[in-house]
Amino acid sequence: MLVEELTCITLLLFLYHNGAEANKKAMACEGESVRLKCDLGFIKIIKANYGRTDRKTCASGKPAKRVSDKKCSTSASLSIMSARCDGRKICTVPAENSVFTDPCPGTSKYLDISYDCIPAKRRIICENSESVIKCGKGVIQIHHANYGRRCLVPCPRKLTTRCDCYSPQTSSLRSRCDGKKSCQLSASNSVFADPCMKVSKYLEVTYSCKN
Incomplete structure (x- = not known):
């Protein structure tokens, strides 16, 4: 049993250090939900922002004034996502003001995530x-x-x-x-x-x- 556990951990470490399951991306438009998943290892949030940093993402069908603000960010995004998802294998989080507050009223927002799958x-x-x-x-x-x-x-x-x-x-x-x-x-x-x-x-x- 110990040999099997050590073999599994060794495999996870090999995959992690060779880039497998690392630097994953996930995104959800406001009102939708982002879903993170690690087939091997556990989720570790690297970057997170609920807001808007460009005019193209989640802009389809939106008036120009609702996607013009490119400096919209929620400073607590990383801590909120880490609290909800770090250490899990699967995590779903709504991209909503009720979760992250509203950093820029009147702007159409989205949740942008970068995460790794760490062996642990x-x-x-x-x-x-x-x-x-x-x-x-x-x-x-x-x-x-x-x-x-x-x-x-x-x-x-x-x-x-x-x-x-x-x-x-x-x-x-x-x-x-x-x-x-x-x-x-x-x-x-x-x-x-x-x-x-x-x-x-x-x-x-x-x-x-x-x-």
């Missing part, structure tokens, strides 16, 4: 549980962590089925775990505070073992 392991720890992430070879490198609920796993749903509880913990876990051979984690409100009351949460971590 994923650990899910249900609320009020503990687990250990470790590396047989190398040391831990955290890629993404979220304490909340993005509806990826069948952790108990005793409270609600809400799927938009985002509380990124990447920086916190990097300072706690990066460079170590093993790291014990606890998924609880006492550690991360409660990002969404009355929601059954879990700690979701994607990481790799760095030489």
